Amino acid sequence: MALTVYGANASPFVRKVRVALAEKGVEYTLDQINPFAPPPEFLLISPLKRIPVLRDSDLPEPNTLPDSSIICDYLEQKYPNPPLYPKNAYQRARALWFEEYCDSVVATNIGGGLFFERIVKKLLRQQPDESVAQKTITEKLPPLFDYLNKEVSGREFVAGDAFSIADISIGTMFVNYAHAGETIDAGRWSELAKYIARVHARPSFKAVIDEESPMMRSLRAA
Amino acid sequence: MALTVYGANASPFVRKVRVALAEKGVEYTLDQINPFAPPPEFLLISPLKRIPVLRDSDLPEPNTLPDSSIICDYLEQKYPNPPLYPKNAYQRARALWFEEYCDSVVATNIGGGLFFERIVKKLLRQQPDESVAQKTITEKLPPLFDYLNKEVSGREFVAGDAFSIADISIGTMFVNYAHAGETIDAGRWSELAKYIARVHARPSFKAVIDEESPMMRSLRAA
Numbered sequence: 275m276a277l278t279v280y281g282a283n284a285s286p287f288v289r290k291v292r293v294a295l296a297e298k299g300v301e302y303t304l305d306q307i308n309p310f311a312p313p314p315e316f317l318l319i320s321p322l323k324r325i326p327v328l329r330d331s332d333l334p335e336p337n338t339l340p341d342s343s344i345i346c347d348y349l350e351q352k353y354p355n356p357p358l359y360p361k362n363a364y365q366r367a368r369a370l371w372f373e374e375y376c377d378s379v380v381a382t383n384i385g386g387g388l389f390f391e392r393i394v395k396k397l398l399r400q401q402p403d404e405s406v407a408q409k410t411i412t413e414k415l416p417p418l419f420d421y422l423n424k425e426v427s428g429r430e431f432v433a434g435d436a437f438s439i440a441d442i443s444i445g446t447m448f449v450n451y452a453h454a455g456e457t458i459d460a461g462r463w464s465e466l467a468k469y470i471a472r473v474h475a476r477p478s479f480k481a482v483i484d485e486e487s488p489m490m491r492s493l494r495a496a
Numbered sequence: 497m498a499l500t501v502y503g504a505n506a507s508p509f510v511r512k513v514r515v516a517l518a519e520k521g522v523e524y525t526l527d528q529i530n531p532f533a534p535p536p537e538f539l540l541i542s543p544l545k546r547i548p549v550l551r552d553s554d555l556p557e558p559n560t561l562p563d564s565s566i567i568c569d570y571l572e573q574k575y576p577n578p579p580l581y582p583k584n585a586y587q588r589a590r591a592l593w594f595e596e597y598c599d600s601v602v603a604t605n606i607g608g609g610l611f612f613e614r615i616v617k618k619l620l621r622q623q624p625d626e627s628v629a630q631k632t633i634t635e636k637l638p639p640l641f642d643y644l645n646k647e648v649s650g651r652e653f654v655a656g657d658a659f660s661i662a663d664i665s666i667g668t669m670f671v672n673y674a675h676a677g678e679t680i681d682a683g684r685w686s687e688l689a690k691y692i693a694r695v696h697a698r699p700s701f702k703a704v705i706d707e708e709s710p711m712m713r714s715l716r717a718a
Binding site (some may be wrong): 363 | 632643
């Protein structure tokens, strides 16, 4: 039994899997893959060219699984404790819904519109377009933050009565928001700001944030 | 206990949920929603503006769940028999992978590039662009069909030893392929062609195909 996560540590999807592994207390190795120039053999194990991919020597050849959502579901089957998916059918559906919401529209905007412009383009030696970042911040993200602020309001966890895949999925996107140099406006979205602060203070999140932040700070300053 | 599926019956995602319900023998009502001009209240129950949405009077207010993948997972929790997700952790992950593969890249090409051009645009009274359809057929789809052909080869079901959400997810996309007037080239993709014929012959698929086909034929002829 040896687990390897292939991915890049600034990816919100790679972080999602790493936080799930940490919450479950499972050891693994992180093997960095550049998603913009993956080795040719990577496409064989990730047909959609996505990171992360999990390698688990217990899996049939080629011992790998792609896609963060599928990897997290697999980890839940293999390491059921502590559970990261609510047992109640409605709360489970609610958790999967927030995972999907973040993996799609929140990722497109925080990951694509903001983090990609300000950070990834520097890594790729492309010219960042700050107008895209500004439009994302002023137009695209506010309705999403309104929705999330309402949904976390009055709740310790967004789905059910324990920390779940939903909290991981929301939390990981806001790590990239912070990496891009942004802070949630606590005057406008006070519940969301408090919720994200709680999620990011968990040891599972704090460890990856501490690991990633120095490089992100230098990239912002570059 | 009363279930309503909101959606349009030509949507591959609506069909995915209807086939899952039929396989589980669960009664429901289909309430047609035009996804291109949904009623304003629809956005409240489907923040990503997607169809289908499930209404189940057993759910907390507003009694609804969006997203075909989440709805199918919920149906599995509520109506576990017959199971539509493999019990084995690897086969389960494999099933979820084919669901994701179809819901993303296969949907983009069969649903977006082909079905949208040839059928949906007629419904919307827009001018179809046959060059987009041709490019999809000759360039975009062949690598996907190569992959699926290899993965179904020598298998009765694509994931595990029973019909699953993976077979539903692949099968539903090929209903739209047929609705757009296309047939799988059995010379080039013989295993895929046989597999899809088997899947579409199941009563759950046959019922929706028979229901949808007359209108699709008239749209193709229009």
